[in-house]
Amino acid sequence: MPLDARDQTESRTGTDPDFAIEAKGLTKVYKGQGKSGEKRALDNVDLQIPRGSLFGLLGPNGAGKSTFINILAGLVVKTSGSAKIWGYEVEDNPRMAKAAIGVVPQELNIDPFFTPEEMLDVQAGLYGVPKAERRTDAILETIGLTDKRGAYARTLSGGMRRRLLIGKAMVHDPPVLVLDEPTAGVDIELRQQLWENVVELNKRGTTVLLTTHYLEEAQELCDRIAIINNGQVVAHDDKRHLLGRLDAKTVRVTVRENLTDIPAPLQPFNPTIQSDGVEADGRTVMTIAYRPSSMTAGEIINALNVANLTILDLSTEETDLEDIFLQLTSRSKG
Numbered sequence: 001m002p003l004d005a006r007d008q009t010e011s012r013t014g015t016d017p018d019f020a021i022e023a024k025g026l027t028k029v030y031k032g033q034g035k036s037g038e039k040r041a042l043d044n045v046d047l048q049i050p051r052g053s054l055f056g057l058l059g060p061n062g063a064g065k066s067t068f069i070n071i072l073a074g075l076v077v078k079t080s081g082s083a084k085i086w087g088y089e090v091e092d093n094p095r096m097a098k099a100a101i102g103v104v105p106q107e108l109n110i111d112p113f114f115t116p117e118e119m120l121d122v123q124a125g126l127y128g129v130p131k132a133e134r135r136t137d138a139i140l141e142t143i144g145l146t147d148k149r150g151a152y153a154r155t156l157s158g159g160m161r162r163r164l165l166i167g168k169a170m171v172h173d174p175p176v177l178v179l180d181e182p183t184a185g186v187d188i189e190l191r192q193q194l195w196e197n198v199v200e201l202n203k204r205g206t207t208v209l210l211t212t213h214y215l216e217e218a219q220e221l222c223d224r225i226a227i228i229n230n231g232q233v234v235a236h237d238d239k240r241h242l243l244g245r246l247d248a249k250t251v252r253v254t255v256r257e258n259l260t261d262i263p264a265p266l267q268p269f270n271p272t273i274q275s276d277g278v279e280a281d282g283r284t285v286m287t288i289a290y291r292p293s294s295m296t297a298g299e300i301i302n303a304l305n306v307a308n309l310t311i312l313d314l315s316t317e318e319t320d321l322e323d324i325f326l327q328l329t330s331r332s333k334g
């Protein structure tokens with residue numbers, strides 16, 4: 001029988017664990033080589049990835065994302081702290097931890113002379129899945145490669161290869177799937193397709209952890225997001241909360257009139273007249289900060305109209321994950 005972490009956990013505790021992945025005080029220090037000093041790639045990382053979530057681990061190059069994944073995959077040995085998959089400490093219970101996780105690597109390493117069907121079969125063999133229990137057809141269907149099942153891998157496009165790697169990570173039906181930069185180098189159309197595949201897997205109950213430095217990817221796909229920088233978790237929250245933290249937009253408006261005082265209809269919006277606001281030709285530039293969750297830019301425009309001002313120019317500054325990311329990663333520099 002292949003190891004099935006879900007069954008084992010159920011018989012052990014009667015329920016699935018609350019957290020598919022849990023790290024506590026996880027630290028990794030790479031020893032320096034030659035003249036280079038040691039590198040603290042993970043520094044006391046606490047991270048809880050709820051069962052069933054589609055979790056994004058974001059961070060710039062060198063932040064420590066691969067180190068985190070490699071510790072989970074059993075490829076890198078932690079220096080201290082704890083790393084659990086499906087409730088199993090990776091180092092103490094490597095077989096159960098490994099059975100609970102499928103890792104899709106970043107590199108497109110695929111044997112060019114195997115077909116997708118053969119490759120899934122070989123992988124299932126490696127995980128000890130008996131022939132009768134193999135789900136090759138279902139996996140090929142999920143990753144959209146049914147009609148390519150007999151084609152040599154060398155004839156597959158980059159996007160198809162990436163999907164095949166996802167399929168390989170699924171042969172032992174792990175409850176947790178980890179994707180390391182799944183869409184790096186994948187063109188926009190295929191990226192969309194891959195996203196759909198990942199969302200579908202998640203809907204069917206697989207917990208997905210993906211690393212990415214495409215903010216758009218995390219914003220579009222993930223329900224929870226952690227941001228890691230210099231080996232430290234600098235944010236970890238529900239996506240909406242994370243975006244909500246910056247519930248602030250700015251309207252910048254230029255009006256024809258020369259304003260020295262704020263007209264009454266605008267006073268509730270507390271506008272700021274720019275220091276260089278009143279220009280030589282008499283026009284005024286002002287900014288108004290507002291919370292998009294409780295107000296629209298339209299209300300501000302209405303107030304400008306009620307005040308009989310002539311709007312010459314108006315722009316809003318958006319905030320998105322990128323702003324949060326930049327704020328947090330620049331704050332934690334050093």
Ligand SMILES: Nc1ncnc2c1ncn2[C@@H]1O[C@H](COP(=O)(O)OP(=O)(O)OP(=O)(O)O)[C@@H](O)[C@H]1O
Pocket residue numbers: 030031039040041059060061062063064065066067068
């Ligand atoms: N085997 C190693 N020996 C020494 N230092 C290492 C080793 N592997 C990684 N590092 C260093 O640890 C830090 C974290 O690297 P890691 O690969 O985990 O980052 P990352 O967030 O995955 O970046 P990327 O997106 O570029 O893969 C980097 O400074 C890196 O140079």
